[in-house]
Amino acid sequence: MELTLLRPLWLLALIPWLWQGWRRRRDPGLLSPAMQAYLLPSRHRAIPWRWLACLPVILALSGPALRQQSLPMPSPALDIWLLDLSDSMLAQDLAPDRATRVRLGLQEMLADIARQDAAHPIALILFAGDAYLAMPPTRDHQAIALLLPDLRPAIMPVQGSAPERAVALALTLIPPGQSARLLLVTDGLSGTARDRIAALWPCLNDLFCKAGSAPRLDILLASGGKETRLPDEEAMTALAASTGGRLAWLDSGLPRFAPLPMGQTLTQGQSRDLGPWLLIPLLPLALLARIGAHWLLVILVIGVAPPSLQAASRQDEAGWQAYRQGHYREAANAFQDPVWQGNAWYRAGDYARAVAAYGRANSATAHYNRGNALVWLGDLAAAEQAYLSALRLEPGHRDALHNLALLRANPPQTTPSANAPEQADTPDPVRASEAPRPPAPPVLLLEQGLRKEALRRPLIKVEEPW
Known part of the structure; x- marks a missing residue:
């Protein structure tokens, strides 16, 4: 613990207090000390008590406090999901398509995380030709669960493939000293994208970087599976391994990544204000100076609540x-x-x-x-x-x-009017099953937000995947 002042500027009030004390102690020079006790009014003898009472008030207003030392507290690692919503995610090598399988896999992963740790923070970034923050770091897993079923490439304002932009955006979300994991869900990485991601990654090429301070990169590959060898599979595996992560495939089931490490955050020490205790000496001074009952009434009104x-x-x-x-x-x-x-x-x-x-x-x-x-x-x-x-x-x-x-x-859809043509009494079940489900209102708002954000950004050169 250390002693500190919460409001040190109040100590400036000691200057007029000292000047007042010096002025009261200065002898007039016209009367001898023996005559002053008889000739000066008696009220001057009560003034020093008021003057003394100002000292604990000034010290109390300055806020002397004992501050506890900051202690490291364990905190869950930040999980940032980077979801590829480029047009290539509509490929049907995974039934029914890559984007749907990814959504189902992330929903299962989210439910598993919610069962293990309800306070686990998760952020969601969507990328295609550019990257956008869809959900800032939050412990509200239900908010992410409501967005996942309707995330499709059609909501992205700019098509292409720019995973390095998503990684750069994700790194800005990590507070200093916070442990984090980046889960990159994509169907492939070009050589240029891998080089740019490696250049962005902290501690990858720095020998003096503190161990464990850089985030981990896990890559979830949504392609035909392990049987379908990709041209750059070894390079992607090496990229993930260099950051402490691994490359996994989304084919037969949800892969199990290594558990996220617990980070440590310094809790700010609480300051205990000792100022009110300095006002205790005012009680006998108030009796000696005979301040009056109205001050007692003020104290009762302020200190006692219904x-x-x-x-x-x-x-x-x-x-x-x-x-x-x-x-x-x-x-x-x-x-x-x-x-x-x-x-x-x-x-x-x-x-x-x-x-x-x-x-x-x-x-x-x-x-x-x-x-x-x-x-x-x-x-x-x-x-x-x-x-x-x-x-x-x-x-x-x-x-x-x-x-x-x-x-x-995005106005809500109105019900058909009386003049609208009547529908058949028995709808076709095949057509009803093939009809796409309308997106939920949160995704409509998200899509509009993404398009407005894209209009505010400068035009970029997009790179199509191989």
């Missing part, structure tokens, strides 16, 4: 503890604040209860979050009204404006 407020504060504190630990359902039951209760239900994936909780608050944030929950429920019309309610309270709400624009760019 029991209901204290109970609500304790419940919200318990909710905060559960929320930070990832126990979102427990946090939702503990929170009294409707917005934070809705946030907890939202993180837990119970969007209906999140909508109900947000509905009890009338703020721009509550309406905006309610609109997001309604999008996950598929009620786009109600989500649009929620965003409009947020904009009525806060016209400059940028996120609400952005999401409202995305919704209006």
